[in-house]
Amino acid sequence: MMAEDNERWIDPQRVESYIQELAQYGAHGETGVARLVYSPEWVAAQDQVAAWMEEAGLRVERDAVGNVWGYLDGSNPQHSIIVTGSHIDSQNPGGRFDGALGVVAGIAAAAALRERHGQPERTIGVVSLVEEEASRFPTANFWGSRAIVGRIVPEEPRRLRGYDGVTIAEAMRDAGLDPTRIADARRDDIDTFVELHIEQGPFLEQEDVPVGIVERITGYRQYLVTLEGAANHAGTTPMDLRRDPMAGAAEIISGVIDTAHRMGRPCVTTVGRVNVSPNERAVIPRQVAFTVDARSPDVAQRETLLTRHEALMHEVAERRGLTLTVRVDSDRLPVASDPELVSIIAAAAAEGGVPAMVMSSGAVHDAMQFAEIARIAMIFVRSQEGISHSPDEFTSARDAAAGTEVLARALHALVYQS
Numbered sequence: 001m002m003a004e005d006n007e008r009w010i011d012p013q014r015v016e017s018y019i020q021e022l023a024q025y026g027a028h029g030e031t032g033v034a035r036l037v038y039s040p041e042w043v044a045a046q047d048q049v050a051a052w053m054e055e056a057g058l059r060v061e062r063d064a065v066g067n068v069w070g071y072l073d074g075s076n077p078q079h080s081i082i083v084t085g086s087h088i089d090s091q092n093p094g095g096r097f098d099g100a101l102g103v104v105a106g107i108a109a110a111a112a113l114r115e116r117h118g119q120p121e122r123t124i125g126v127v128s129l130v131e132e133e134a135s136r137f138p139t140a141n142f143w144g145s146r147a148i149v150g151r152i153v154p155e156e157p158r159r160l161r162g163y164d165g166v167t168i169a170e171a172m173r174d175a176g177l178d179p180t181r182i183a184d185a186r187r188d189d190i191d192t193f194v195e196l197h198i199e200q201g202p203f204l205e206q207e208d209v210p211v212g213i214v215e216r217i218t219g220y221r222q223y224l225v226t227l228e229g230a231a232n233h234a235g236t237t238p239m240d241l242r243r244d245p246m247a248g249a250a251e252i253i254s255g256v257i258d259t260a261h262r263m264g265r266p267c268v269t270t271v272g273r274v275n276v277s278p279n280e281r282a283v284i285p286r287q288v289a290f291t292v293d294a295r296s297p298d299v300a301q302r303e304t305l306l307t308r309h310e311a312l313m314h315e316v317a318e319r320r321g322l323t324l325t326v327r328v329d330s331d332r333l334p335v336a337s338d339p340e341l342v343s344i345i346a347a348a349a350a351e352g353g354v355p356a357m358v359m360s361s362g363a364v365h366d367a368m369q370f371a372e373i374a375r376i377a378m379i380f381v382r383s384q385e386g387i388s389h390s391p392d393e394f395t396s397a398r399d400a401a402a403g404t405e406v407l408a409r410a411l412h413a414l415v416y417q418s
């Protein structure tokens, strides 16, 4: 059970009202949010976040890509800083909690620490990151966190075009930012990044536990697989004379899905998009292209999964006389949380009377970018029915407060002198 009311550091009402209010920016239907990066509703939401940070007694700064930072300054400025936060952009439409909860939890936690414990020794930074979802610009994922770790390449702002035809450089100018200054957002003073996020999956609910402590974030590889054969008449070409890329695709698609299934949790493989050419009822296709997204948080298991997938692609293509092209669109090793941070968070949960379990993350998060420059860990909060990237996404006020309680107590252990 949670600590008694009078022992709690976090007021559930505070977190809940932040969530409800933020959801009004880009509100979509009853419970959804469509808040795309650098849009007017996104700008207004970032302004609201900055205003809440100020109300909470934090010193507010904005960086060159539009990340909003709120600092609870420490007494010892020589130390590198302890950062928490997440993103406020959403899917189109998404729910109220993805990303947003991590931002408001950070503000509520820093406010509670300031009110209860005064000035910390080390500085806490709460960051509201610019863009995680790539819901406006197809490959802009982690724009805010990539800027902080210095992983935006110089031509990206002009090259990256959104679904609305606008480049991200133009969108930045519309939001009052200067895309030529992106490099200024880079930092080297971050010691630790702890991200609180909704789980977006079913494990915590299945285990009846409100909070998860993430020890590993999944690694993945995303492929575009293209098979080419010979287009021909669907009625006159005997089966044994065909070079049919659809037959090959069907075999590979069911094969990779089956491989992940047989290897078991936490392996996952998804084929989410298929393009058929010419895509006609009575024509054997000339070409079938499809995506494969394969993931595992375990380094060795990811390797085995990928090796099996690639072997199958080659074997099928060769046997069926098809030309195979395999393009790797993204590739990332799993990221491990810092073991000491995991134990600090576990101790914080125990101290706050919040049941918590250690788990891995099958989704990728900004924390993965921060791992380039800092030690990281994540706190997950239970998602109802595991639903996310949907207006049906829901996390109870009680669970949101429980996660925030753990965050506040973990930050306390990290920034106040023992």
Ligand SMILES: [Zn+2]
Binding pocket: 087, 098, 099, 132, 197
């Ligand atoms: Zn998110």
